[in-house]
Amino acid sequence: MIELVSQERCIGCSICVKVCPTNVFDMQDGQLVIARQEDCQTCFMCEAYCPVDALYVAPYADRSVEVSEEALLHQGMLGSWRAEIGWTTGSQTTMAARDTTPFFEQFTKTHRPKES
Amino acid sequence: MAIQEQAQHLKTDVLVIGGGPAGTWAAVTAAAKGARVVLADKGYCGSSGATAPSGTGVWYVKPDERLREEAKASRYDMGGRLAEHRWMNRVLDRTYANMNQLAGWGYPFPLDDEGNQHRRSLQGPEYMRLMRKVVRKAGVTILDHSPALELLADEHGVGGAAGVNTQTGIPWTVEAGAVVIATGGCAFLSKALGCNVLTGDGYLMAAEAGANLSGMEFSNAYAICPTFSSVTKTAYYSYASFYYEDGTIVEGAGSKRGRSVIARNLMEGRQVYAVLDQAPEHLKPLLRVGQTNFFLPFDRRGIDPFTDPFPVTLRLEGTVRGTGGIRLADEFCATDVPGLYAAGDAATRELICGGFTGGGSHNAAWAMSSGSFAGEGAAAYVKKLGAHDGSRNLERKSTQPIVEEGKGSVKPSRAAEWVQAVQDEVKPYDRNLFRTGEVMTQSLNRLNGLWNEQREQAIEHTVDGVKAREAAAMTATARWMYTSALARTESRGMHKRSDFAGMDDNQHYRLITGGLDQLWVRPEQVRKEVVVH
Numbered sequence: 001m002i003e004l005v006s007q008e009r010c011i012g013c014s015i016c017v018k019v020c021p022t023n024v025f026d027m028q029d030g031q032l033v034i035a036r037q038e039d040c041q042t043c044f045m046c047e048a049y050c051p052v053d054a055l056y057v058a059p060y061a062d063r064s065v066e067v068s069e070e071a072l073l074h075q076g077m078l079g080s081w082r083a084e085i086g087w088t089t090g091s092q093t094t095m096a097a098r099d100t101t102p103f104f105e106q107f108t109k110t111h112r113p114k115e116s
Numbered sequence: 117m118a119i120q121e122q123a124q125h126l127k128t129d130v131l132v133i134g135g136g137p138a139g140t141w142a143a144v145t146a147a148a149k150g151a152r153v154v155l156a157d158k159g160y161c162g163s164s165g166a167t168a169p170s171g172t173g174v175w176y177v178k179p180d181e182r183l184r185e186e187a188k189a190s191r192y193d194m195g196g197r198l199a200e201h202r203w204m205n206r207v208l209d210r211t212y213a214n215m216n217q218l219a220g221w222g223y224p225f226p227l228d229d230e231g232n233q234h235r236r237s238l239q240g241p242e243y244m245r246l247m248r249k250v251v252r253k254a255g256v257t258i259l260d261h262s263p264a265l266e267l268l269a270d271e272h273g274v275g276g277a278a279g280v281n282t283q284t285g286i287p288w289t290v291e292a293g294a295v296v297i298a299t300g301g302c303a304f305l306s307k308a309l310g311c312n313v314l315t316g317d318g319y320l321m322a323a324e325a326g327a328n329l330s331g332m333e334f335s336n337a338y339a340i341c342p343t344f345s346s347v348t349k350t351a352y353y354s355y356a357s358f359y360y361e362d363g364t365i366v367e368g369a370g371s372k373r374g375r376s377v378i379a380r381n382l383m384e385g386r387q388v389y390a391v392l393d394q395a396p397e398h399l400k401p402l403l404r405v406g407q408t409n410f411f412l413p414f415d416r417r418g419i420d421p422f423t424d425p426f427p428v429t430l431r432l433e434g435t436v437r438g439t440g441g442i443r444l445a446d447e448f449c450a451t452d453v454p455g456l457y458a459a460g461d462a463a464t465r466e467l468i469c470g471g472f473t474g475g476g477s478h479n480a481a482w483a484m485s486s487g488s489f490a491g492e493g494a495a496a497y498v499k500k501l502g503a504h505d506g507s508r509n510l511e512r513k514s515t516q517p518i519v520e521e522g523k524g525s526v527k528p529s530r531a532a533e534w535v536q537a538v539q540d541e542v543k544p545y546d547r548n549l550f551r552t553g554e555v556m557t558q559s560l561n562r563l564n565g566l567w568n569e570q571r572e573q574a575i576e577h578t579v580d581g582v583k584a585r586e587a588a589a590m591t592a593t594a595r596w597m598y599t600s601a602l603a604r605t606e607s608r609g610m611h612k613r614s615d616f617a618g619m620d621d622n623q624h625y626r627l628i629t630g631g632l633d634q635l636w637v638r639p640e641q642v643r644k645e646v647v648v649h
């Protein structure tokens with residue numbers, strides 16, 4: 001679930017309010033708030049779209065957990081998903097273009113273990 | 117009048133409800149045929165739905181006779197031979213054309229060894245961001261955060277829809293010559309990846325306008341997933357071994373047929389753990405980049421899924437990776453009601469994969485091709501409609517009265533209880549995965565009782581009102597599901613009856629269902645085909 005808005009980083013652009021499919025965020029007096037955390041579907045889309053890597057979605061789907069901004073920063077977690085899919089400004093290539101499915105498919109044709 | 121000023125009212129040729137792959141392809145295709153198009157999405161067109169956060173393998177097969185025959189045969193028997201060759205041919209052709217079109221629009225397909233684009237899979241964020249761009253360029257008006265709550269219709273057929281913008285609270289109405297339902301499937305708010313916007317709304321709205329459903333017994337797809345996570349990506353579990361807590365192996369467990377072994381253990385309270393320890397070393401880097409989001413939850417918890425055992429569960433995906441949905445009456449995805457079209461997971465996918473899951477390639481192909489068929493069909497219908505257009509007397513079709521803010525009769529806490537009540541009937545493996553007549557009859561009776569309560573309640577134009585309406589759609593979906601599943605006294609495709617284990621040749625037909633208060637179900641013969649060699 002969505003756990004963190006870094007107030008230090010957030011520029012109040014409202015993009016996450018727009019793109020969140022389940023309408024979790026609100027803008028209140030120019031400040032972004034997580035208004036309906038229980039509606040979060042843990043889809044990571046807000047992180048992909050936030051232009052300044054201010055959001056963190058924890059991997060737990062069914063429960064809320066404590067997170068520390070400092071620790072997440074230290075672990076390089078803020079913005080890691082946007083970087084992974086190649087949406088960070090200045091990225092050389094996107095996840096789509098790096099997609100290894102062609103090699104994977106060729107490989108599995110010969111090596112895939114039998115399904116039980 | 118204040119209320120009038122507060123409401124948004126639009127007139128258009130084609131209204132598309134839902135902005136996932138099916139809806140965006142429908143919108144672009146209808147616009148290319150000269151129709152004015154409005155697209156309304158419950159979330160945000162571009163990030164909402166089952167495709168956007170993950171990505172899909174696509175049934176993309178070069179037009180080579182041998183390859184095509186193999187592709188068609190791949191799920192034909194597993195699907196209980198309910199698919200039709202002429203539909204498979206059309207979908208393969210259209211998917212091939214649409215994937216090539218995506219390359220033309222600039223989708224960054226990866227290059228293979230020889231430098232050719234490899235067009236067999238689509239990454240969700242990239243694909244859907246591109247589709248939004250293309251839809252806007254085509255001049256389509258997009259309404260985001262605008263769930264449709266009901267259809268509008270008169271004696272000529274469907275002529276629009278009404279809903280509310282959940283961010284502004286402003287109700288909207290769109291009058292249209294034709295409506296395409298592309299609202300996706302129903303995953304019963306199970307939090308499977310991207311699926312919590314998919315609550316069966318389109319099935320209910322269509323049925324309220326008189327449409328029928330098909331294959332609703334094939335609606336119990338469950339996906340393997342780390343217990344803690346939402347990421348229901350399943351392909352890589354073919355590289356997994358499954359263990360008990362004490363490290364002994366779970367015999368027979370697997371990602372495809374072995375799912376039932378996992379389910380039985382979980383039912384008996386024995387946690388099952390997975391490790392992708394069958395993946396050869398040099399394959400690991402390829403796996404990582406093929407489906408990056410598979411690794412995202414592990415990375416965030418510091419788990420290495422190739423070496424560290426992690427607990428797994430089976431998360432319900434309902435009709436999303438099932439195949440049931442709105443019955444189609446012609447090859448342009450018309451429903452049984454004039455002016456109403458259906459595409460993607462909202463429509464039945466039995467036509468191309470019978471009763472076996474459409475996940476992994478078929479559903480994505482179906483979404484883009486049925487979307488374009490429906491867009492063409494709807495645009496042509498509007499052209500024909502021509503003169504009638506101005507003089508329509510449209511009625512609201514919702515069973516539940518839809519009223520302004522403050523006038524509703526459902527407490528938010530009650531709506532949440534409804535959701536829980538439906539989930540209690542559809543999530544448990546001993547009800548919905550291993551099916552028996554006795555247990556399903558009990559569930560159906562309780563769901564009928566729930567519907568009787570819900571149908572009387574007024575739904576208001578608020579976030580909570582939308583949730584109450586979703587609960588009603590989930591109830592209706594579950595009732596059609598069990599009504600069809602009870603009528604099919606055999607096991608076929610993903611529909612497994614513990615009390616009727618084998619496939620019965622006398623039931624080689626599709627099941628059509630419908631109705632709101634009184635449900636009905638009847639068999640429909642699979643079209644006999646002359647196979648030309």
Ligand SMILES: Cc1cc2nc3c(=O)[nH]c(=O)nc-3n(C[C@H](O)[C@H](O)[C@H](O)COP(=O)(O)OP(=O)(O)OC[C@H]3O[C@@H](n4cnc5c(N)ncnc54)[C@H](O)[C@@H]3O)c2cc1C
Pocket residue numbers: 021133134135136137138139156157158159160161164165166167168170171172173174175262263264265298299300301308309310311313314315317318347348349433436437459460461462474475476477478479480481483
């Ligand atoms: C994790 C996962 C992996 C998958 N992988 C594959 C794969 O590899 N290959 C494959 O073929 N298939 C795969 N599938 C299935 C595939 O994602 C779907 O078949 C496909 O997304 C269907 O497209 P759609 O447009 O019909 O529905 P969706 O993409 O689900 O879009 C439906 C849209 O309708 C909107 N909506 C819902 N209700 C309303 C309403 N009342 N009013 C307005 N809008 C509404 C939603 O917000 C959403 O945007 C996968 C599914 C999941 C969950």
Ligand code: SF4
Pocket residue numbers: 001002019020021022023024039040041042043044045046047057
């Ligand atoms: S993870 Fe998805 S549902 Fe949750 S806040 Fe972000 S965009 Fe919204």
Ligand code: SF4
Pocket residue numbers: 005009010011012013014015016017032049050051052053054055
């Ligand atoms: S997208 Fe990022 S910067 Fe913009 S409002 Fe949301 S958190 Fe703040």
